[in-house]
Amino acid sequence: MSKQNTPSLVVMKSTLSRLPLYYSYISRLEAEGMESVSSVLLAQHLNLNPVLVRKDLAQVSSVAGHPRTGFEVKQLLADIDNYMGYNKLDEAILVGVGSMGRILLTNSKFAKFGLNIVVGFDKDPYLCGLQLEGKHILPMEKMESLVQRMGIRIGIITVPDDQAQDVCDQMVKCGIKAIWNFAFVPLKVPEDVLVKNENLPSSLAVLAHNLAMKSSKANKTERIAEN
């Protein structure tokens, strides 16, 4: 039944990660009065393979596309909406109201994508009791009761690295089932808890490295030839 080495960390890129791109672009088309959109057009604008787009849409669309015209814009938006769960607005809590925590807590774009960060927690007594754009900041002690009362299952960790595991443990104890981790430490969690690491420095390191690789490509080819 259970695979031997399955980590509790799940990635699941692909379709799901492209859906917001489609949604965003199709919304724009809708605003411009367009009634239908083809996979070809989407693919061009988003720099993707049209077949890939078609497969993605096939997964989420409730109706088939029309051979000559493509997909109906309104219907498609509704379907993506529905598939991503945009409309049943998931709720989350956030721990660590530092600068990154504040961005997430106050960024209205998250709401547009179906996520409502209900409240922020912090251990700093001077922050507790304050509000940021309507979002309350509460002391850590209130976390358990709030999470359980509201049945919240998603937690966001934006505390310093050395406190992340501790906060994570507390979240798990409260019943949190998915954690979005901005600290740069691998979290230990029970098998049934999902962890998604957001690793900004690492992302940038990858970009810088790719750039370096690309620049040295010509040279490398020569070297291989020599070999």
Next chain:
Amino acid sequence: MSKQNTPSLVVMKSTLSRLPLYYSYISRLEAEGMESVSSVLLAQHLNLNPVLVRKDLAQVSSVAGHPRTGFEVKQLLADIDNYMGYNKLDEAILVGVGSMGRILLTNSKFAKFGLNIVVGFDKDPYLCGLQLEGKHILPMEKMESLVQRMGIRIGIITVPDDQAQDVCDQMVKCGIKAIWNFAFVPLKVPEDVLVKNENLPSSLAVLAHNLAMKSSKANKTERIAEN
């Protein structure tokens, strides 16, 4: 020679994205006085397959591991360092000194990963001339000369979505060759420019969706059986 549909956007996950994790963990071991580390140990702590770790290390390590003891800690750190380019500190500029821009501009962790964000640009005249933890904020007009004078090749976009393409174009014009994009729009760039999109709302949407999938797994299995 050139593949038909290759987008200029490069992902290159895998090894490269795990290197910082290794580095971080091995650093800790070094601080604790350990002299060698095995792929098995690394794998356990980072929730990875040991063979995968070994393959990753084989790519970066300048010397082979020792059959019974593993890899020498100091050597391995130096090799990862070197491979990622941590020590030759890449330089970047940032455009859009809003809340996200400020985080990146002032986050010391980036420096540790080999990236120095030299300066921030903003079109707001009230911001220009200010400093944030030693980082100057300059008007957009100064971008071109500074980028060219310093030979900077990495640009970070943290402006509102509707200005992203415009800023991107300016960067390209200055000679920027890699762009880290925090705006939620697909950027159009020439073939030789790398783009890496950082898409927070989307990441979270994926996490929430995965959680929902997981929860409904039991039910789904039943439904399939019924089918």
Next chain:
DNA sequence: TAGATTGTTAATCGATTAACAATC
């Protein structure tokens, strides 16, 4: 020697792309 670990070759898995028939 026995045991832990390494590195490599082959198998598996999942995602993307190519090829193509079907539709309006």
Next chain:
DNA sequence: TAGATTGTTAATCGATTAACAATC
């Protein structure tokens, strides 16, 4: 009908995992 587009089946590609011989 011709042409643009769809959806599907098979091929390709890359990354991960399994199996195993080699080493200290």
